[in-house]
Amino acid sequence: MQRYILSRIVQSLLILLGVLFIVFFMLQLTGDPVSLMVSRNASPEQMEMLREEMGFNRPILIQFGDFIGGALVGDFGMSLRHRQPAMELILERLPATVELAATALLIALLIGIPLGLLSGSNPGSFWDTLARGAGLVGQTIPNFWLALILIVVFSVELGWFPTFGRRTWDVFGMELPTKSVILPAFSLGLFTTGQLVRFTRSAVLEIKNEDYVRTAYSKGLKDNQIYLRHILRNASIPLISIVGVQFGYLLSGSIYIETIFSWPGIGNLLAEAIGNRDFALVQAIAFFASLVVVTLNLLTDIAYGLADPRIRYGD
Amino acid sequence: MADTADIKETGLLVDQAAETGFRSRLIYVGRLLWRDKTGLVGLIMFLIVVISAVFAPVLAPYDPLRQDLRAAKQPPAWSEEGDISHPLGTDNLGRDILSRIIYGSRVSLTVGFFGVLIACSLGLLIGLIAGYLGGRVDNVIMGLVNLILALPYLVFVVFIAAILGQGLIIVILIFGFTDIPIFVRITRGEVLRIRESGFVEAALSIGSTRKRIIFNHILPNLIGPLITIATFEMSAMIFYEAGLGFLGLSVPPSVPSWGNMLATGRKYLTIYPWIATFPGLAIVFTGLGMNLLGDWLRDVLDPRLRRMKK
């Protein structure tokens, strides 16, 4: 198990190094990073000034070394627009994004797993049809469109929720979510809900046919004991890695959702940065998002190992 | 989607069909489609989109670019102020929404089709190389594949699109190249599986050339999984294209595409909600059709699944 964790950590570090490489050279894709950052009618002098300021006139390897050196201490340069270190901006926006993504995941787990279990345990039933339909629809509705529709129905028509913005409820310095998170989180989480329904269903259907479930029946256990103790428990192990992957999707998906709801998070920051051609900030966000996803994958792999005794006590 | 017994059975039937001719196989696939109605529904939905893309000039009642400010912001025909002349209403510039949706399917399908074509053919090639040569080449390729698959896809796609700018070809290339790893992984997995089965040695020992092994044994086994994945990936690309369009990073705003229409619709969301509603429905319709089709294809074609369920 220790060797397994160690090798996964090394692997993650290598991936992050690769990410830095990609993020850096992405700007060189068009040949001249400065032309990306200025408006179309900038004069050559202006461009030269910026080139000087950003250090793009130096040899590329030196630039790269500098970039890596900075990245290792969390320095991704200044945001051109905000005149503030990029990482600082990201960290300021982090709580809002975490609130949104975590709520979305919570909604997905609370709906997806029970529905998947219900459906997998009675294939062909009403619940099964419902869950399969919900799973499919959840997978095919784009979250950016769903968000628009939810705003029209629940904010504009019914007036139940605010159409945009994040409001928090401050209790002893903690920022607690208010109902303003519900619409964004629901639109963001629907895809994941669909994935979880489908995944749980097929896992249950498969595990139901395992020999050890038959053994459990032969012991005279009750159905609900068998489902909770033997089927759901065993299905939850592969579910861990699904949840890890899905959290990464939720972070990415926040680009749309935060833009639509003017939610002051990282996704919104990214959309803004792209609109402003603020590429130092875009680079920093891309790296930060990768860091989060890679770390999550690492953690879920470790959690997977801990949850499965065959790996935990293996060599 | 189908139940275990169902999958097992279709699997068996495919095995039988593999031994007979192409014609009877077609008939047979038709029979499978008829029995599993969801696959048929998916196919029909997908064909509707394809037909509207191909015959857009015939089907669309208006030129999708024609502005008619007098008829602007007209709601769909069934609402009180609506008019049958514009069945789904018009947008802020008085362009006919139905016509724009019909033309929009061209952008979606072009991006999806060519994107998958690039990703699939390059992925197949690279995957064959990785699986076949093994060793250091394989390590390097798989290292890159794992690196790319570990990235938050959407963030990087948005990043690249912002750098490269708008344009149909650019979007196709972005999706075509970023989607290669998925196909590499599948191809390589299949090559390794066949290599490990000891059967390549057997074929080599009786004098088969490597080229023949690839064409006679590895490719036929790959067709099923590749078609299935291609369907899902195409549907995903249609999604992502619309998403990029929504952020203003896909085709130029003048081109009627579902994503661009959504971006416009968002601006008028609270007053003229139908502008955003219908292009979204078109995306859902296409996605639903392709997912139903993909699920059915997976059940019927994927030998891995068949083996697993046995």
Added chain:
Amino acid sequence: MSRILTVKNLVTRFYTFDGVVHALNGVSFHLDHGETLAIVGESGSGKSVTMMSLLHLLPMPPARIEEGEAVFEDDDGPIDLLKLSKPERRRVRGGKIGYIFQDALSALNPVMTVGRQVRESIMEHLSLDQKAARERTIQLLEHVGIPGAKSRYGNYPHQFSGGMRQRVMIAVAIACDPKIVIADEPTTALDVTVQAQIIELTKRIQDELGISVIWITHDLGVVAGIADRVLVMYAGSAVEISPVDRLYEHPQHPYTEGLLAALPRVGAKRGKRLASIKGSPPDLQEPPRHCQFAWRCPYNFDRCWASAPPLFEVGEGHYTKCYYDMDQERPR
């Protein structure tokens, strides 16, 4: 000896998309207190299906028990296992009839400690609290010969060897003092030496607890050492039932004769080829209209193709489903 289980005319079918599989076509047998009944036959002959039908362990659908009765002598009177309510059935499973499955690695839950897997059965059937159930579990594990049972209580199945896992499986089956234990090919996946140990263990436990054992196997060699009586199954029918010694000396069904002839014998002439039964078992999708063995039978004659033979009594406790009298070498 008194009967503990009487099965009559058990018919089980599988309704699949490909058609109906006639898995059991009227199987009848009985089991006495304290005896060991071996059920032999090739795979697909319906040995396991028979036993799982009794406990409703088959996946339903596609399986359906169409006919028959299975009377079990419970402490307070006979009950028909096929007509039980769900709670009654649960009381029988594990509590009255224990089941040892073939491959302990897949039959034990990989992510649950073996201790809990034994304990959950105890807590279901005996009114013991967790602590007492744990105590009993450790005693059971010791009893089935797991060294250091106390420390191994919290181990997972994959941490045991094949033989030890099968012992755990036995502990699960006998955890609640059942009247009958069904051993479904418990030794097939094991080495020969370990096989012998498991057989010894089962016999010891049977003697100590006075339970009846139904031992399913396809290995006639194992049967000779453990069984009191043998039931031979072919294509979903019980074709011959006999006390064990009679069966080996006077097989009264051509299929049994073929099976015995296929056994390798010590002292047989070198170079002599092992006999095998020609042909393959019939397609179970066809409902049986005549003797199912007729295709492969060296003695078949017109009557064999006209109707399925009934069960003939050919000796004390010896029955066969065959129209041909093998002693007299002529049709009955």
